Amino acid sequence: MDPIERINALYDDNARLTSSAAGTQAAPIALAAQCIVNCLLGGGKVLCCGNGGSAADAQYFAAQMQHRYERERPGLPAIALNSDTAILTAIAVEEGFGNIFAKPVSALGHPGDVLLTLSINGTAENMVAAIDAAADRQMRVIALTGRDGGDVALKLRTNDIEIRTPAVDAARILENHRLVIHCLCDLIDLQLMGG
Numbered sequence: 001m002d003p004i005e006r007i008n009a010l011y012d013d014n015a016r017l018t019s020s021a022a023g024t025q026a027a028p029i030a031l032a033a034q035c036i037v038n039c040l041l042g043g044g045k046v047l048c049c050g051n052g053g054s055a056a057d058a059q060y061f062a063a064q065m066q067h068r069y070e071r072e073r074p075g076l077p078a079i080a081l082n083s084d085t086a087i088l089t090a091i092a093v094e095e096g097f098g099n100i101f102a103k104p105v106s107a108l109g110h111p112g113d114v115l116l117t118l119s120i121n122g123t124a125e126n127m128v129a130a131i132d133a134a135a136d137r138q139m140r141v142i143a144l145t146g147r148d149g150g151d152v153a154l155k156l157r158t159n160d161i162e163i164r165t166p167a168v169d170a171a172r173i174l175e176n177h178r179l180v181i182h183c184l185c186d187l188i189d190l191q192l193m194g195g
Contacts, residue, residue, distance in 0.1 A: 017172050018179065021165060028163045029180060032142045033187035035161060039114045039140070040192070045077035047109055047139075049101045049130055050118035053174045054144075055082040057118050061181050069185035073193050079108065081130075101130035111138035119143070120173045122150025131155045144180055146173035 001009075036046055046065065048058040058080040065078035081104045082088065091100045105115060115134040119127050122145045131152065134141050141160040143152050147168050156162055165176040 013169075013172060014175055017165070017167050017176060021167075021176055024166060025163055025176075025180065028161050029183045030187065032161045032163060033184050033191065035140055035142060036114055036116075036184065036188055037191045039112060040076055040188075042112050044110065044112040044114065045079065045108075046114045046116055047079050047081055047105055047134075048116035048118070049081040049127070051082070051124050051126065052120075053170070054118035054120060054177070055080075057144075057174070057177050057181060058116070059083055060178070061116065061118075061184070064181070064185045065188075069182075069189050071189065071193070073189060076188070076192075081105070081108075098125040098129050101126050102133040105130050105133035105137065105139070109134060109137035109139050113137070113139045115139050115141045117141065117143045117152060118177055119150070119152050120146045120170050122147070122152035124152075127152050128155050131160075144177050146170075146176075 039046065048061050050058040062078040062080040065076040067075060081101050087104060088100045091103050109115065115130060117127050117130060128151050131141050132155065135157060141156060143156060143160065143162045145152055145162055146165040149162060149164050153162055163180055165173045167173050167176065
């Protein structure tokens with residue numbers, strides 16, 4: 001395939017997914033943004049985590065919250081749990097990779113806080129363990145998933161929120177997750193700072 005044709009095909013795939021996902025994602029995104037706003041107004045924080053590309057997105061979300069999204073505002077409390085390699089590797093060596101997020105959630109999470117998980121397929125043991133730890137700490141969970149939601153979707157309680165990307169390709173799911181993050185940040189700023 002010609003490189004220009006390939007690029008155009010990738011853009012078309014992304015556009016189709018974005019268009020189709022809006023119908024199923026808009027309501028849970030709005031609920032998730034309100035959940036985060038309620039958490040912040042109550043003095044809480046958002047803990048977020050992911051693996052691989054989703055780890056980068058967790059850090060990206062925390063950066064948009066702590067610094068700013070599109071306009072100046074005070075920083076908002078959000079921590080990407082996958083950012084501290086010393087903590088991650090200490091836990092992984094002593095307790096296994098499956099606990100690298102659960103242990104910090106147990107240490108840092110408080111009732112009323114929110115755990116934001118990002119996962120392409122929802123099958124990572126460390127995501128499931130983090131959700132269990134959040135439930136123990138009386139935290140709500142917002143899960144960005146893809147494919148069929150995997151074990152992450154099965155772990156969610158009735159007051160948790162899943163924002164599932166209706167796709168199977170990892171690249172399209174990650175692209176969509178970034179758009180979801182932008183929607184969340186926009187709505188959070190709008191609700192906190194006004195229009």
